[in-house]
Amino acid sequence: MLVFHLRAARGRARVAAVAEALALLHDLAPSAPAGGPLSERGGVFWVELPERHLAAATARLPRLGYTTAVDRLVPATGAAEVRWRRRPWRLARLWTEDAAGHREAAPDRREFLFEAGGGPVRPVRGYRGGGGPLTRRGLPVCDARLLVNLVAPAGPGRLLDPFAGVGGVALAARAAGWTTVTADLDPGLRHGLGRIGPAHLVADARALPLRSGSLDAAATEPPYDREVGPLAAQALEELHRLVRPGGAAAVLCAAWQAAGLRATAAGLGWEATLDCPVDRKGLEVVALAWRRP
Ligand SMILES: C[S@@+](CC[C@H](N)C(=O)[O-])C[C@H]1O[C@@H](n2cnc3c(N)ncnc32)[C@H](O)[C@@H]1O
Structure with missing residues (x-):
């Protein structure tokens, strides 16, 4: 499960951001289940895909437009950051936008x-x-x-x-x-x-x-x-x-x-x-x- 953080300047276009992520990862069997982790926080959406496609998906994340960071949900052994599907999880950062590079472009x-x-x-x-x-x-x-x-x-x-x-x-x-x-x-x-x-x-x-x-x-x-x-x-x-x-x-x-x-x-x-x-x-x-x- 991947947690996508919406670009603040496009925060109200969540539907477009989800469609973008699903289209970018279209051949990696992605899905966007209705209820996901952190749904109460806003500013995020989540995409599920098979573990075997994680490396291919990660390589494409820098091409995203409406997302500025992506976390991966991993099982937590110590203190849980997130409870979801009745289990404890923590977020591991997979990718963060190069904000300065984005600005220069x-x-x-x-x-x-x-x-x-x-x-x-x-x-x-x-x-x-x-x-x-x-x-x-x-x-x-x-x-x-x-x-x-x-x-x-x-x-x-x-x-x-x-x-x-x-x-x-x-x-x-x-x-x-x-x-x-x-x-x-x-x-x-x-x-x-x-x-x-x-x-x-x-x-x-x-x-x-x-x-x-x-x-x-x-x-x-x-x-x-x-x-x-x-x-x-x-x-x-x-x-x-x-x-x-x-x-x-x-x-x-x-x-x-x-x-x-x-x-x-x-x-x-x-x-x-x-x-x-x-x-x-x-x-x-x-x-x-x-x-x-
Ligand atoms: C809103 S701008 C496109 C902006 C572009 N996406 C960018 O990143 O700069 C619209 C462009 O359409 C061009 N344009 C206007 N009428 C046109 C036409 N009938 N056929 C082709 N281009 C046209 C204008 O010269 C202008 O460069």
Whole structure:
């Protein structure tokens, strides 16, 4: 039994954190039983898996987004920290997030090659877009990891981010062993995104020059501004063409975009695997994930 500690900044998105952990460990026979140790404390959830998979599971924990530490429940001989299933247990720390490393990988710290207004290409530290309605960028590392982990059962293989921005999803996907394909309408991003992965397209997410069924998964964050209208749902239709049967998709969208995405996905026959509100420091967004039958 493993006890997962939720990231405080995503503490209300427990359902998303559980789905993330189960998807990341999908091939290691994980389950999330309803009642678990420390359930009265809050801020934790628990995943059970066979002892023989413990080493493989531990190796993947540093890829988690919404969890910052994981303990293993071991039988206690002396004073028990926890009583559960009528036995005494203690917690043994398996993994703790490297908080400083996580901070350095954040979009407001990391370097990105950027070409502004046809000028020279230069490395910019902390580039997060121009502040205009369509150029706000910079998905937090924990959210990028969440999206990539949600589609883990379809991979690793080829993963597309059709609204790639400054590449948060692509970086998390690359670290998890995916071959990344990125697209963004803004040509100023092509050097930075091309450095993250060579398969980059300056293109519209609604009509991408890629072969039907040529992708295993997609993970993305569309622009949130209302002026984009049904862009996110239209992009999901294009993903239906591109993602192979059995593939998966995950999207972090603004709350107002969720209904359109749900309806489009249902119309395409996609199976929902997650639909969870996420409070991003007061910004109400929704994490959605599907499997393409
Ligand atoms: C919210 S940002 C993505 C943030 C990204 N996940 C990151 O980590 O930086 C949305 C991106 O969509 C791009 N975009 C806007 N309309 C687009 C379209 N029709 N097709 C492709 N990209 C588009 C914008 O240029 C912007 O970079």
